[in-house]
Amino acid sequence: LTQCGKSGEPSGGGKPRVAYMGNAIAPFWTIAEKGARKAADEFGVEVDVRMPANGAADQKRMVEELLARGIKGIAFSPADPKNQLDLMQEIAKNTILITQDSDAPDAPRQCFVGMDNYQAGRLCGKLIKEAMPEGGTVMCFVGRAGQLNAKQRRQGLTDELLDRPEGQQGDDPPDVELKGAKYTILGTRTDEVDFAKAKSNVQDALTRHQDIGCLVGLFSYNTPKIYEAVKEANRLGKVKIVGFDEEDDTLRGVQEGHIYGTVVQSPYHYGYESVRILAALAKGDKSVIPASKFVEVPAKAVKKGDVDAFWKQLKELVK
Amino acid sequence: MKKILGITTLLVLVCVITAAVNQNFLGAYNVGNVVKWTSLFAILGIGAAFVIITGGIDLSIGSVVGLVGTLLPWLLVKKGWSVPVALGAGVSLSVLIGLFHGVLITKVRLQPFVVTLCGLLMYRGIARTLTHDQDQGFEGKFDSLRWLATGRVQLPNDYWLPIPFFIMIGIAIVAAIFLNKTVWGRHLLALGRNEDAARYSGIRTDRMIILAYVLCAFLSGLGGILFALELNTVQPAGHGNFYELYAIAAAVLGGCSLRGGEGSILGVLIGAAVMRVLSNSIGVLGQASQMEFAIIGVVILLGVTADELLRRRRKV
Amino acid sequence: MKKILGITTLLVLVCVITAAVNQNFLGAYNVGNVVKWTSLFAILGIGAAFVIITGGIDLSIGSVVGLVGTLLPWLLVKKGWSVPVALGAGVSLSVLIGLFHGVLITKVRLQPFVVTLCGLLMYRGIARTLTHDQDQGFEGKFDSLRWLATGRVQLPNDYWLPIPFFIMIGIAIVAAIFLNKTVWGRHLLALGRNEDAARYSGIRTDRMIILAYVLCAFLSGLGGILFALELNTVQPAGHGNFYELYAIAAAVLGGCSLRGGEGSILGVLIGAAVMRVLSNSIGVLGQASQMEFAIIGVVILLGVTADELLRRRRKV
Amino acid sequence: MDFVQPLLDVSSLTKRFPGVVALDSVSLSVAPGETVAVIGENGAGKSTLMKIVAGIYQPEAGTISWNGNPVTLRSVNDAQALGISLIHQELNLAENLDVAGNVFLGREPRRAGLLQRKVMRDRTNVLLKRLRANFNADTQVERLSLGQRQLVEIAKALSLETKLLIMDEPTSSLSGGEAEVLFDVMQGLRQEGMSILYISHRLGEVKRVADRVVALRDGKNAGELQRNEINHDAMVRLMVGRDLSQVFEHRPQHPEWVVLDVVGLRTQAHPQHQIGIDLKKGEIVGMAGLVGAGRTEVLRTLFGVEPPVGGRILVNGKELRAAHPRDAIESGMALVPEDRKALGVFLPESVKWNVGLPAATYDAKAGIFLNRGAEKRHAEKAQQDLRVKTATLETLVGTLSGGNQQKVALGKWLAMRPMVLLLDEPTRGIDVGAKREIYTLMEQLAAEGMAILFASSEMEEILAMSDRVIVMHEGRQAGWLDREDLSEEAIMRLATGH
Ligand SMILES: Nc1ncnc2c1ncn2[C@@H]1O[C@H](COP(=O)(O)OP(=O)(O)OP(=O)(O)O)[C@@H](O)[C@H]1O
């Protein structure tokens, strides 16, 4: 029996095959997929897009399968960078590795595409301060508190609200109350990506804290669920809502003025840039990598004023 | 009746304790919400009860909730189907799923656990594939349809009852009559006790078993529709995950024996209420959500243990 | 033997088809990985088989995997315990869990489904509460410990077998001897089919049932340790979710009847292999991961259906 | 009589169940090497007494002495340790194991914890040979008929190192021939010094085997008979408290109209043989044969439980294609199965519930709603006609004595007024009084025009009740006997294949 593994597959018309891997199943990653596919078309590669339902455990298995497929490069979003070092080492040993969305500086990755979720969290904290300048209570809602992006967003937001200076990053568990000078973070409720739970969590919070100031959705679907629950409780306006990501319902809420603002990254560009770089690297072109090894795709806050323009642009991108 | 005494006591206990600690628990807003979630889960629980009474199990409930719940907004919004056609499609699909389970279980003689486990995997996969894992939602439209889940009937003092409550009560009444007052219900209970003896008594056990799976899948589908309408957006990969366990737990807490042949619809409602009230009271009392599962598990375990010990004492 | 013919055929079929489409499937790298995952899941499946043979069920397997798997890195890294003590704690904890289940089921006479469903909720909640929902990992240390899961035995031509394979084979051999050659295994089979008959024959059925739950929880805990060592990073809220279903599916595919009294360890291994190979071949063939569940569901269903129909024909 | 230290001495035992006093201060003693028969009507408390002696139930009051020393039996193991073993009235076998596995269940020969299969198999085969069983140690119990399973239970009891062997109706599913073998075996055991407690409703057997007879009535001691006093009438008097004439006189009908016409029927268990039956209106036909002869199989096939491999079944001139018992019921048939615990009744449900079940569909209001009135009427009628001994109609069937369960199994079909009644061992485990009641009932039903086909292992019953007899041998219809030609010898000749 002869082995003919490494030579890759005969299919794909000779185009190199690269992979783009998210860290969860979410609309965020579907938008990213759009960008990845666009770049694949433009730069002449085949792209396998993978999204793990179950975080790190699934990622490991998917990586193994991709490597078995003879892939030419992987743009990887580590669900748990600290502990996935050897997985990334394994990737780097067998093929080209870049990270995107969340970084692992210690890993042998060629470069990182994206921005820091921690910074996005800080940005969100600033939105909360704007929405509620006189201070008040805040509660966060998230699918999985342990997941890296959730952790970073929450930490950034916490540090901002507790007025920790830039560069000083705290490490607060999600299940305790954090009191700052003006702002109190009551806690973080998780829902395991069960939307019904996401909604009833908000309802329970509204029942418990009749005077709650601001509700924050850390995962993309959390914000619309907050919006719905607050609306049903007839407390729109009295309770401020701030969130992450660009779900349609979130943007609609921003348009109506019921959601104060949302922090958006640009997943489309994560996908696009990652595949562009992988395509070049696969063809031996190393010039795409900047000296800093950091390809920045910045996050920004979308508020009532700029939501229309942002939405229009987004629709064009994902068409 | 006696079988649900323990669980009813537990329900009352949890309510009293929570209300004592936080008055908002009994406020109009919270009561309405708890009743709504209880109603939605009770619909699934009633379906599960029918299957459990036959001595079977349906693990696909959550995936059917997911599939039908995803298809409805997808058909309405993405495919532009009309409301009655989309609803009809969702309902027919769930009935067909039940039929499929029932036939495999009775005619091919596969184990219910295996059939519905495969169902769990398949329907989830289909929902995800059809929608390319995209969240599906009503995009702010179909408000009159969504009234089925979000509508309210106002009561004095700001209190209100959600429409799903009335749907659930209707289903529960029909189900209770079916189970206790009709020949079919009697046949269902009989075959759950002893399928062979039921066949020797002239009961067409296969048909009744199929019927039970159809009812369960139908109610799951209906639940899926209501959950989707209530939530506005659903995620194909996650919507309804683990709901089969909640549904089965509600049924079992409510006195259905997994050995078959026993069950009470009222019990299922109370079982569903216990699950929801517990979850709600944990939230309202401000416990960390990390502990929610642990608390629910412990309380249920204490409840059934106390129940069993009391029952035994009464017997001796 | 005859009972696992169908499933073995299915396994071979899937392998042949996948290998025909993508030669890398049989490459050293992929074979090693598939064997590793199969071994890990087979360990859980063997545990599940013991409980299923008694006619019971253990829904807490996934949560025990989660709890023990989270505790190990947490104790080692966050609490600074020594390796033997941390390992010992994990193993003792899982044995205690099994004891707890067994006692509730035999002495308090609760239904296994209820007890272990509460277990599912509780252990998950405990893992999350202890770790504040933070991912746990070995942070690049403990490589010699991690060798238990990541170590390899080199074979010719770059092929290798993972250490968990040898652990699994060891467990399987002991389990098979226990089940088929010892008096206790005999008693387990007997009480699984007819508990009264076993009790009237002087078998201490309660002890045997407790033993089965202890074995299951122990193997779940062991599996949890190995999974954690293999993955390096563990999410308290998600690690092991649904693994009970995989474990039970492996056991049932391998010929265990949920009615109790039947089961083969070899069958469980093949059942676990089918699940893993299917999942792997879907990935290797480049099918969208959305479809993975659907394909696994369909293939298993076809497999058991064909098996059942063939068996029936053979009988007539 | 010399005083001999009794092996077992039970005195003033009392046991209550909810609603019944099963045993009321009952005493019993057994001397070493003695065979004591315990007789009594259904529900008299025989099985309860035995279960207490075997450690399964705990009495509320009373003492048990073993070799003169008081003992407390908390579990089966305690009793087994003393050397007491029990063959249960209701079979309790692990059907997933083979015969050897069941015979040695709980006491497997082992070396370092490992099973010694060969030893088990060989020893089981010796026992089976001794019982002249037509199956061997490797056979799966699943594949055995009820009678064959009873032989397994007996083999199991024989394999024990036992001082006191309790046999609770060991022959209820055995026919004369197999019972004879058992009596030979018991004779041997007795010579080895084993004591035996023997329960049976077949008074002929009791007379053959017993050294002494102890009678129970309504949970109380009702008297004893010494060896020389044992005769049918005396036993009946003790049990029932009055005389019953010994032989039941069947008044044959002379019907013409064939209601059940079976031509060339081939069953799944024995597809190579063809069965032909013509059952006339008002006729009672018996079906005789040894254990495993295939009688149950024929009745099951007729009733549509499993499809025939070939042949035709005509009921009342109309062809019946029974794919399901329901079809058979619709065409006017009813079957009271042999294994009442598994197939005949629902143990955890009430008498009323059980009796009302088959007719529920036909009584239903508006076609679907349960008719509780009709249900109650059926149940009351069945209770009266069959004299079911039950506290109330709400009593769970599982708590009734075996005989009364059998009456319920029969009673549930009476409301349906079937044209053809199939009975499989209709008096299995039923006491003399109830047996007579069932015979009377069969007689009466036949007189009303019902055709009855009954399989039985009890020779007296076949001889007394049949207008004609079909004899089965190893799945084959060995021959028909008319009433004039009926004799024990003629039946045995056909049944053993000579
Ligand atoms: N587990 C039980 N629960 C409640 N009542 C019971 C139980 N077992 C027996 N009984 C009742 O105790 C009485 C004695 O029953 P037992 O089985 O000892 O009678 P028996 O003499 O063996 O009758 P048979 O000849 O019909 O076997 C009956 O009235 C019966 O209904």
Ligand SMILES: Nc1ncnc2c1ncn2[C@@H]1O[C@H](COP(=O)(O)OP(=O)(O)OP(=O)(O)O)[C@@H](O)[C@H]1O
């Ligand atoms: N489920 C089964 N599978 C295979 N063989 C069976 C099965 N049931 C019965 N048999 C076989 O068919 C034969 C006929 O059994 P059947 O029960 O009809 O006999 P029977 O005359 O009623 O005897 P008995 O007096 O023991 O009840 C027996 O040899 C038995 O071993």
Ligand SMILES: [Mg+2]
């Ligand atoms: Mg008895």
Ligand SMILES: [Mg+2]
């Ligand atoms: Mg028979």
